[in-house]
Every structure is written in structure tokens, then in C-alpha cells.
Amino acid sequence: MEKYLFLLLLAAGAPAAAQPAGPLAASLGSVKVVFALNAAGQPTYSVACGQKPVVNASRLGITLADGPGFDGPLVLLGSERKDVDNTWQPVWGEVKNIRDHYQQLTVHLRQLAAPGRRLDVVFRVFADGVGFRYEFPRQLALGNFVVRDELTEFALPADHQAFWIPGDYDTNEYYYTHSRLSAVDGAPQVKASTEIAVRVAPDPQAVATPLMLKADDGLYVNIHEAAQVNYPALQLHVDRASHRLTARLVPNAVGSKAFLHAPCRTPWRTIIVSDRASDILASKLILNLNEPSKIADTGWIKPMKFVGVWWEMQIGRTDWKYASSADTLDARGQLIPTGRHGANTANVKRYIDFAARHGIAGVLVEGWNVGWEDWFGNWKENVFDFVTPYPDFNAQEISQYAKAKGVQMIMHNETSGAATNYEQHFDTAYQFMNKYGYPAVKTGYVGRIIPRGEHHDGQWMSNHFVRVAEAAARYRVVVDMHEAVRPTGLGRTYPNWLASEAGRGNEYNAFSTGSPPDHETIMPFTRLMGGPMDYTPGIFKLKNYEPTGKRQVRTTLAKQLALYVTMYSPLQMAADLPENYEQHLDAFQFIADVPVDWDDTRILAAEPGDYLTTVRKAKDKDEWYLGSITDENARQQPVKLDFLTPGQRYEAILYADGEGADWQKNPTAYQITKRVVTNKSVLTLKLAPGGGAAISFRPVGK
């Protein structure tokens, strides 16, 4: 063995003596990365965009639990550079074609002292940013190893504005704070956020990624990661004085970070940068850094819209559970129903009828299976078996009814955090789905994780989520994961993994005081950078929807429509109740019309925390859909329609905030107008406080 590896090493061109320690550079357009070993032999990198520094000289490195790691001194063995320019087509997405254009710099390093372990750092420089990762080559001196810490730094040149949530091991469901880096302190929010079931955020200066930054010199910078597989999620510790960010990895049950075996590699660390906020949203850097689809035949994977027996539970009208407690049994030992169970056959049929009537493809039903009386909060492993319905849910009858109506049922598999239990049962669960014709499953992980001691965002769970996607694919099932780790572009590699939650969705407006009016203007720059979110937009009854009567969704109705465009997802829920939609069927028409898969996307106007206007072209059709939203401030948004096909006339249906609309006082005031437009037309959208506008553009005869 030793002989063979020695030959390999020679073949790779390892020099007898180390090369000079850089600097080595790679660039594309105005973006440039420079690698160097510092005086102590520690690897460092810096990033610039034109003349502006993005990341000052910052450390790279990994420490290991056993033996010497890669914190220096290291020597440079060599480097390679190559240029790549390809275009690929996603299975689903915001655009039809994605250009993958980068210059790659690979740096080969070795520990100066014995055992001389080798490490590669690979940089890819795109026109809109940089990705880099650590690669551990096959080598005698490094087989199995345990990552103690990752030393990656992002030394920011100034005290940027930041849009951040606390770095929590188990949740990404906080609302965003907009502050200077020097003001980051997550502790008060973590403590106060009792609406989030599990919160573990020991470092008050740690923030989650994607982290959105805005420099005073006009640069927008987004830091995240791509292809997070077999590795914990990256969080960032903020040194408030120096504005230096340092990697913090979510630990495992025994306090280390990752168990690895060379050859292997970490996820990519990503820095997207531009003078224009819209470029951040348009970036495909993270997708490009993910691997191509591992699923060969993807023809069965279908984006879709759906309604569901869900919001009625969120607002307390009905319950997930069937009985008041697991101990409420009759003399025969059967659960005694409360009469408030939402997932009963008759009610499900009502949703199927609504979906069929309005061309909505799917119906989700939560709370259909036994276990909800005692489902989370007790770190309990065997809550659900994923195949046993409550007595009032007739799976066979519902399946036949939906099929007859041309509607697809969406399964719900809540695990209450017991990932081990789900892995024991998911084959059976997907077989049940195949039997009853469910093409999609929404999973959930509310509660502390089992294996106990593991976290939602640690290495073990990152592998679990991939296992779920892979298992579901074997049964031709698409997946929507709630309470999963926030995405990092893995929908490219596992295209049946259509969406995740992993952020603060609309549901917080039901069971908590909700999210501020700027929330949806920040989400695309943060949570959505890694992939689609099942945000569950489309709430029409924006006040007085829950028992206290005190809560309200902090948007107008028109803004709820706009979200179907501004919040990209191949899986979009129309979240409100059928009876609430039936009060506003004219507005609902936009939800019925808007596609969930696209050929093209343009970000027309964007500023994190303030506003966003996005227009998208429907898949394989010359139809365009526009969404425009604002924060708590009213705004006039001019829109040039030069994206439309020249010479083609379109009927534009404009769903706008009505006279006097205001998220707080008058959220349901909207007006719908139609006009004919061309690519020469210019519209000015009037957005109310907390408001928005949605437009559909369909060709009319020439």
C-alpha cells in the first residue's frame, strides 16, 4: 500500500522542496481572490471587488481532535489554475439556463512538521463572488479524522450593516435584525423568542448564514455556504470590535464538529458581492457550486401549488390532535374524540373540492395520523408511525375522491425531531404514499433531535436530510422539509427536494406576534439565498383570524399576492382557508394563475429591508408575472416593461393596494385593473405601507 501511495504522490507532482508561499491569485471580472501563507505559515486569503476590499487577509484552516491539524505552519506544495465556462439546465428553477463561469485556483499545502498531512484549498472566482472549500486528499497521514474547529475567517474591512438572526444550533426561525456588526447580540432575542420550540444559541455573538451585509462604500456582500453535506452548518462569530467573522460549526452530541475520512471535502464557503443588491438575488453562484443531479430520470418531479388542512390548525380553529390527550380513552381503550379534529374526511374533501374548482394541484393534510395528542416537547422517540390514520380520516376514500377530482394529495410526516424513528419508518411511509397516490411529502422536525444530543443543523442531521431525499427519490416522492437545516443549493443535486422551511414563515403570524413588515424584503437576501422556502403565503384574512383577535399579518392582501413572485419556490402553498379565498375570488385569481416554474427572472429593484420588485417568465410560455413589495413605508415603484417580447401586446392584470390600503389599518383594500401593455410601457406601482402589487402579463392577439 505504502508503495502505491508514494507513486501517487509523485504522479501528482509533489516537489522535493516547498514552493515560495504565494501570493497566488485568481480573478474573474472585477472579483479577485488572493491566497498566501502568512509569516507563521498559516494559510490566508483575501477578496476584492474592483478597488474595494471585500474580505481583508483572513485565516483559513481546520483543527483536528487528534494530532496536528491545519492551523499552520504549512508549506505550499504547488497550485493549479483553470478556467471553466459551462451552461446547464436545472430541473426546475428561476431561469432556464444557468451559466457556470469561473476561474479555479487549487492550492496544495502540507504540514511543515511530521506527519506532513496534506490539505488543498480550492477557490472558484465568479463574476459575482467567490466560493472556496477545503479538500483532504487521499494520503497515508490522514485517514479517518475528527474536525475540532474550522478556523475560516472573513475579516470585513468595516462595520457593515448586517441583516442577521442568532446563530442557533436548532432553528433559523427568528425574525431578522438590521444592525451594524458592532451591535450584534443575539441573547435577548433568543431568550424572548418563546414561540420557537427549541432554541440553543450559546454564543450571543454568533449569527446564522446566509448573512447579508451592506458596506458604507456601496458594496453588498452575502456570506453563506454551498453543498452542505456530511458536515455541520456554518455559523459566524462576530468580533464586534474588529468586524472579523470566524466560522462556528454546529457541534455533534459529543462536542466535536465532524467525523470525516479522507479523501473528502468541506462544503463551499461562499461570498457573493456586487455594487447592486439585485445582483445578489440574481446570483447563481451557490447553485453552481453544488453537484449536478444524482437523480437520472427527473421527469416525475413536478413543481406545484397546493392548499391544505393546515392554517385552520395554526389559528386554533381546529386541532391536529383527535383527542385531548393520549390518556383520554373510552372503556374500550379507544381515544375519545374532541370533535375539533381538522383532518377528518369531510373537511379534507372540502379542500379537495376547492382545489379542483380553482386549478390548484395539491392538497396537504396535517394531523391525519395518530400521535398528535403527545407529539413534541418530551424528547420522545416513537410518537408517529407515519401510516396509521385517525379513525375519522379514511385514506382510501380520500385517495379515490382526490383522484376523481384530478387533485393530488400531499402527505405530512411530522417526526417531532425523532430522526431515528423516521429512518426506521420512512420506507413504510413512502410505500403507504405510493399505495394511496401521494406524490409529495412535507416533513417536520419540531422538537429536540433524536439521536439525543444531536442538533438540527449538525453533521448527523445534514446526512439525515440527504438520506430522506434519497429514500423519497427511490419512491418517486418529492420532499418539502420543515425545521430542516437551511438550504445550501442541494436542490440541484437532489431535485426532488423541492423546498424547505428552515426560516420564519407566515405561520408565525398565526401563533405568535409574527414578523415585521420588512421581513419579506430581507428573506430573499438571507434564507432564500440557499434555496426555495415553503413560506406559505396567500393569507387573505389578515386580521381577526385567531381567537385573541389581537394578531394580524403585517402585510396588505396585495402584498400576499406579490410574495408568490418575490419568494421563489417550486412548491407554493395557498395557505388561507377556502372560505376566506371565496370572499375574494377576484384576487385569488392571481394565485390560481401564477406559475411555480420559470424560464427567466429579473430583479427590477431591490434593497434589503426596504423593497423588492421581481418579474419572472413562465416556463415554456410567453407569460410574465411580477411581484413588488415594500416594507412599512409606502413607496412608488416605477417599472419599465422592457422585459416583454418586443412587438407583442400583453394583457396586464394589476393586483394593487387599494385606496387607503395600509397593513395595519386597512390591509384588505385592493384594486384589480386590466390594461394592454407592450415592452415600451412603463408602470408606476403605488405600494401602501406594508403593501405590494402583483401583475400577470399574458399575450393578446396582435
Add this chain to the structure above:
Amino acid sequence: MEKYLFLLLLAAGAPAAAQPAGPLAASLGSVKVVFALNAAGQPTYSVACGQKPVVNASRLGITLADGPGFDGPLVLLGSERKDVDNTWQPVWGEVKNIRDHYQQLTVHLRQLAAPGRRLDVVFRVFADGVGFRYEFPRQLALGNFVVRDELTEFALPADHQAFWIPGDYDTNEYYYTHSRLSAVDGAPQVKASTEIAVRVAPDPQAVATPLMLKADDGLYVNIHEAAQVNYPALQLHVDRASHRLTARLVPNAVGSKAFLHAPCRTPWRTIIVSDRASDILASKLILNLNEPSKIADTGWIKPMKFVGVWWEMQIGRTDWKYASSADTLDARGQLIPTGRHGANTANVKRYIDFAARHGIAGVLVEGWNVGWEDWFGNWKENVFDFVTPYPDFNAQEISQYAKAKGVQMIMHNETSGAATNYEQHFDTAYQFMNKYGYPAVKTGYVGRIIPRGEHHDGQWMSNHFVRVAEAAARYRVVVDMHEAVRPTGLGRTYPNWLASEAGRGNEYNAFSTGSPPDHETIMPFTRLMGGPMDYTPGIFKLKNYEPTGKRQVRTTLAKQLALYVTMYSPLQMAADLPENYEQHLDAFQFIADVPVDWDDTRILAAEPGDYLTTVRKAKDKDEWYLGSITDENARQQPVKLDFLTPGQRYEAILYADGEGADWQKNPTAYQITKRVVTNKSVLTLKLAPGGGAAISFRPVGK
């Protein structure tokens, strides 16, 4: 709900005021248990055998992680007593019929203060001991809860002699120490036992159960547990001054002991007691305290003997692994074979041929599947997939060859401790076994457990082992679990769980300095009390079998034969190499003849640490097989053959130590003699130092 439960409580006859606090007693024959609340309201019990105290007044109780537990003050709500006398038939076993005769005392307790949680303690008093457990009734005040500690004590009246191994969370593979309780200190042995892969024994005064004790007044006492399901293994902390033993439960990954939900119950704590050591071995108390079979149709469950491609790896002649390391790849990325791989098709056929020639039912093959280059020691999750053979192992060809020869293949599923990985794959693994006709699987858990932080003997793994037994049963597969938690009689409930290792088997003679000559005289009183062990007896080449030439098995050859009778198991390996057996085919005949399932068993002579003589009647045949062993001392063992059928003449074939036999100097000296005997005959067996004798008795024409 509240109303209903209140009614339940009334119906159960809960009194308005507490009853007097005992004492309450139950007894059968000479065994008596007394329950009382002490002055502090803490529950206590004591056990006597005739006039001799077995356990002095000792605390009972459980503390909880949240809220008040059952450490007192408690009040007595009531009690019940009943007498039960049944007989049942095991699917396999040492006897055909088992009498389950006991007096049961159920004590209903409630916390004196709010929330007034209720606890039952149930005692069953048998003629040969006591079992008791805690039961948590369905109640409003106790739903989900976490056990912090179990307070059960065993206050022994004197400084008994003890046969003990350290209380280790991950292994039971230590050799036994014989000492007074006051001398228990496991630390030096734990430290020195580098031959055991994972050792976690933080309390040097903790010992494992079964714990075998001998009092100076002549009482033999065995402490263990029965039906350990959904609860960690019981260990005992020894107070060396007072001889008081206190329960220590193996912790989970987060440091607590068990996650439970009322209604539920703990395993039974068992105390077997007698003036005669042989009664301890004959006791069926532990089996009686287990639940009946959960498998309805058990016709497919077959005890069997087997040979295997195994000892040759243990002694270093061949390897489990195919290549020298996982990184030894050729230019095509394929593993480069070392040429030392044992599980190759040709070699497997050699074992099949041997088994077929000598009427051995099964052939085990270890190291047949990819992964062994890097299989343990790195806490690695995805080592094995359990279905991918090495290139030189042709599963199809071997399957067909074995079938043609009338031999059954035994699968090996080593998990390297990654129980999560096994649960992800075991369905596939058993499907593979069904496809290729394997009726049995030997599992292994070498290495630290995954879920990381869990232990082999904790609650999570206790549930895992049951899940494996249940899953295997769905595929009609019988199981032999190595490195599992030590058994507690669950083979009654899951009769496809034929055997476990969970103790120091013969293999330690291959890769370590082995076990002392008294080892097999202690094992039946300790490890075997809970259920069968795959001890792998039958080593014929007792010296010079491994490269150093320094090791030796510390028995004679005749003693190896006797172990097939003295170490009961429905699954018995003939562990040595075919070529070694072929040197002694006359002696091998006993292994070929000896059954693995029995109608009756008599313990003719027994003293832990010194000697044991057992005779058993073959299933459904008037044949008897006797095994007699001694420790390092030569011994003359008289045997009255009054167990034989009166009036019937038998040919007795006696496999005895030969002239000058001695485990150390001359272990392979044996002599085989035949004679005709009746139930009036008396034999005197001459056992050499470290020696033994085996006898088969078969009827001859009258």
C-alpha cells in the same frame, strides 16, 4: 378527560385516606419478601430464605429529572396479593416444560405531597427467589417523564464472596474476579483490559449483573434483572463497608437514564437464592418474568450447530479484510487484494464440505462484505452496507453450493457499533438473506455506539436490539447478537433471538491472553443466567494456534467437549478449523452428536469458580448428554446415572481427559471409552487440571 380519569381512580378503589404503612408480605416455600414504608415514608423491602436474611431492609425508589419523584415521602394506597401456578413450553430451551409458580404482591403508592403521583411496586415470590419491578400507572400527574436515577438497593447482610466483572457501559467481556464484596475495585482491570475495544466504567465500585454471591452461611444469591426493554441495563454500586448494593443505570447521551411515558414499567429486578449452587443454575425465575412469545408462528425457528470462517481470522491466519487498507487501490480505483482474505469462495466451500460431511447444520462466514479495511475504531457511521460482497466472495455460487450440500449459510452483519446505520439497512440486509437462503444472522457491535454518546447497555440500544429481533422475525431470520447488552430472558419473548455474546467468549484465547481455567465454571452463574451465549467452544488445537506461539486455551480438549453441555445455547459453534478437527475426528464425534435443544436438564454438581456437572436429555429422544468441567484443580467427580430411564440400557461413550492430561502441559491427551450403563450405574469422572469430560448416552436394544 380529567373527569374520566377521576372515575378510573375511584373504580380502582383508591381510599380516601392512606392505609397503614405495612409491613406487607408475600412468600412461597422458604422465600419471603416484606415491604414497608420507613419512618420517612420511603419504600423499602427485605428478603429472607427460611431463617437466613438474603436482603436486609433496602430502599426502593426512582428519582425523576423534572419534578418530584418516588424517593418519598409516599403513602400506601392499598395492596393486592394473588397466587399463580402455570406451566408453559418454551420454543427452545433446557427443559420441555417450565413451571411459573409465584405469589404476587402489588403495592400501590402515592406521593404524600402534590402532585400526588402514583407508583406501584410489584413483587413476585418464587420458590427460588424474588422478582420485583416498578410500575407507573396511567395518571394525570405523570405522563412523559425522565428517570434521573433508580434508588433500588440490595442491603446484603454480610461481606459475601462475589464473582464479578466491572460495571462498564459498553462491554461485559471482562474475565471474572472472585473476591469479597469489600474488595471490589474494577479500576485496575478496566485499565489493563486493552484487548477490549471500548471500555467506559467510570465507577470503580460498580459491578455488572448477573452478580453471583456466596454467603458464609451457605446461601447462594444471584442478582440480575429480567425483561430489560426500553430501559438501561442495571449495574450495582458496591458500598464496600456496608455491603449495600445500589442500582446504577447506564446513562444515555444526555446524561439521564430513561425517557418513559406512563403507563409503563421497569424491568424486573431479580434475586435468586438457594442453599445449593445447582438450584441457581436450574432456576427459571428470569424466564418466568419475561413475557410470552410475541411471535405467533415459531415453527421456522430452529436451533442449530455451525462451523465458520471465523477462528482462522481470530488467530491471524487469514483476514476479515480484503485489502490492506481502504486506500490500497489500483489504477481503476479497485481494492488491491492482499491474498489473505478468509471469506473467499473456495475457502467457504471447504467449510461447507466439512459441515456436510459431519452433519453440522450451518456455516458462518465473517468478512464477506466490503468495509473491513476500516471497520472500527473511528466512530464511523457508514462502514458497511450489509449487502455488497468482496470480489472473491460469490454469494450466488456459495448459496447454490450450500443448498446442494444440505448446509445452511449463516449471515454476518457487523455494524461496528453504528446502530443507526444498521437500522437504515437491515431491511435490505434481511431481504438479501432471504434471497440467498440464509436463515440466521450473527450481528456485531464492536466499537463506540452511534448514535454518538449512547452506550451499548443504555435505553436506546436496548430498544435497538429489540427492533433488530423484531425486524429479523418479519423475515423469518434468527439472530445471534454479539457485543449486545447481556441478556435478561428476552429469548422467551423474541424466540428468534437465539443467542447473544455479551460476555468473554472463547475468542479471547485467540487475540488476548485469554481466560483463566475457572472461567467456564463461573459463566453459567453469571453471564448465562440471562440467556444463551454464543461462546464458540470446541477448540481442539489448544496451543501453537497463533503466530506468537505463546498463547494457549486454558482447558483440555475434553473440557472443550463438555462445554457443549455445560454452556447451554440453542446456537452452538464448532469453532476450530476443519483441519484441526480432522486430526481428532473421534473426539469430534461428540460435537457432531450433541443436540442443541433439550427436554430436560439436571445440574448434578456445581460450585461457582470450581466445578460443574450438567446432564441434559435430547429433545424428543431418550438420549442424554453429560458435561463435567473443573477449574485449574484436578478433581474426581462421581456421577449417579439415576436420571436415565429405569430398565433401559444405554451405550455411554465417555470422552475423558487422558492419562497425564493437563490444560497447561498436555491439553490434547484424551481417551474415549464405551460401556453399557443403566440408571443404577455410577461413574467416577477423572478431571485433569483445567479438564473435563463429556458423555453421550444412547439406548441400546433391551
